[in-house]
Amino acid sequence: MGRLSNTWHLTKVSWSLLKKDRELLWLPVISGLVIVALLLVFLVASLTTGGIEVDEGSEGFGGIAIVLGVVFTFAATGTGVFFEGALVAGAYDRMTGGDPTVRSAIGKATARLPSLLGWAIVSATVGMLLRALEERLPWLARILLWFVEAAWAIATYLVVPAIMIDDYRPIASIKHSASLVRKTWGENIISSAGFGLLGILLMLPAILIGVVIAAIVPGFIGIVIGGAIGIAGVVAVLVVVSALSIYFKTALYVYATDGSVLGGFDGDQMRNTFRAKRQR
Template sequence: MFARLKNSWLLFTTTLSFIKKDRSLLAVPVILPFANLGLLIILAVMAFGVFIFGARTELAWFAFGVIALFLSFLLNTFFAAAHSWMVFEVAKGKDTTLSSGLRRASHNLADIIWFSIVMTLVHVITGLLRGKRQNGMDIGSAIRNMLANMIEGLVGILGKLVLPAMIVTDKTFKEAVVDLKRSAKTWPEVLAFEIGLGPLFGLAFFAIAIVLGLLAYAVSPFIGMYALIAFIISLVIVIIAMGILSKFVNATYYTLLYLALVEKKHIHGVKELFHTKF
């Protein structure tokens, strides 16, 4: 088990080192929030159109919600696929570009669509499982909500393993799902990241925000309102940076995990060996 934990730590440190290797890898995490904002604006306009033209039935809004969910998955999966390919190129020792990643994602567009359809269906099912929120204490609703969260969490992790298989090895969506038989063997590294390293990474940024807040409070008697403004600006910067790095770390970690532990490929620049006999 120690060897598997060592794998996780090596994957995590390698993930962080990739920021220095090629700054282009930050392109997708930086662009994605703006792309999602653009999609949100488009969906808001569409929702306004649905409301104006009188299609206000529950079925119409349900259909609109499903379409919106699908488009969101499609957009985010497309960019995640681009990032995965860019990580693969850097792992081989090559320079990468955003255009290279986007071309690869476009090449696998049909499989990305299938991936997005399945993820949408899963979230529709979990949404129906949750049902409508009830006022007051409802044990049944709480259990259904917990079960739905567990399903979404598990499917989300499986999706992170399926995507690199589709993009890096050019498998179809169906073949990548079947390949989960191999990827499932990496569950210790997955758990170490999801339960340990990932949350700790987020906690570190939260600690930075707290420190900034305490500093602002400490100097506020001297500079007054300027301290509050400085704190708010600093906090916004930290939150944005945390979001960008979180996206980067998540996508990069799982791509490297697939390359190193499933495909057993050498990661350029990594001198230590991964434990792959499992």
Template sequence: MMERFNRAVALGGACWRVLMLDKEMLLFPILSVLALGGVLGLVFTPAYMYGTLQQFAETLQESGDPYTNPSFVALMFLLYFLGYFVVTFFNAGLLTCAMIRMSGEDPTVMDGLRAAARMLPQIFAWALFAASVGMILNFISSRSKGLGRIFAGLMGAAWSVAVYFAVPALVVEGVGPVRAVRQSVGMIRKTWGEALVANAGLTILHLAAVYLTIPFVFFLVKDWEQDPVRSMVIAALLVVWIAFTGLIVSTLNAILKAALYIYAYEGRVPENFDSHIMRNAFSED
């Protein structure tokens, strides 16, 4: 297990080197957040201005069980769909740029956006499929208690693992959602150790960055009344720090997916990756 962890660390270092060659890849998660915010604003702003949103919230409060309200179910599905569609679109662009770099070429942000635009039918189908599964899992979780809730959580975790390579499959092969899940499961079987350990390592890295802010939070609480302006500046810097580290981790994770998928699908060692590391990543130990 220690050897597998060391290989995962080496993969993470290689992903960092790729990112340093094309720092503009960091723009894709930013564009994703901005686009999602814009889309949700277009959905909710008119409803809020005309009072429809408030009436809808009151109706849900009176009903007790929101899933008995067809409007709630439709709204939830719309939000799931929009979220998956926007995030998948920009992830596809990011993965395209990573794969171009790993082929020895120099990508641009427009290369990624154009590639994602060409895949709109596949992205649309994937968003519908993923939103449906997400709604079902959320419904099961809301109806479960005790061990049932734990089982529902395990189902959600298993789904997250199963679709780890789904978007790379969309990018490389342009397949439909069911085929993408099958391809993803096949890749996970080959790379389960490195993919999951490296992904967990990146998640832990982000959590560590968040935990580093805890002493500053205590300082803010104590200092707020004495110097609120300084406290607000520090609070803003902490938010920027957490967002920036999350941005880097999500981009590194996309690069990792691209590298493992390229090697598993094409049998080619990605540019800037060590052939020994990649071969060992697919070993049985």
């Protein structure tokens, strides 16, 4: 209960900050739209070049589709990292007394573009290598690989804030993030998981409403309306929760780096989240 209470408090503080910058919610929206557009381009390009075979008896994905898939992975990861960096910039600006806008946040992310893209390349490459290994390993080895994936995700949790706030280069940002996680023993991930749980809880009403409408309204129209409402609700929750988690991550990074508590977060709550053993 203490952990849940702590996460709820930090969520409320993150929301109080995000309410001042509602326009920044467009950043994850734009990111998602760009990724969807990239996916459509990938599918069209694969179909038109014969990379994806749709004839009966075909084997599915060809070499061209694999190449295009790699390109899409890099492009999609780069898009996600860039807009996460923009949101970190906006969050940090708000926490340090600024008044961020979508333009100012994107401008600051653009200034860090080489480092953000460098990290995106590393992240996408590691992800693809792990996926390739997973497909070739027996189930017992896959379990061990899942631990490796989790360790990588934890170690790199604070990479984007390190790039955006302290101008770390990609490799240095990974080392810095890993050192902060070691110092705090990674307990920040518990709070991050709390945001995931919050997202699931908030999605349930939207899904339930969609199901009820689909059941009440007869025919295909009911399915369409109910489905649209459910999907819209889920997307809205994902956008808000992802923004809240990045605001929180930004504050956590600053606290882990120099002990500063920004944006109205409570020092005791931050210490409970990290349980860092600092050198005073």
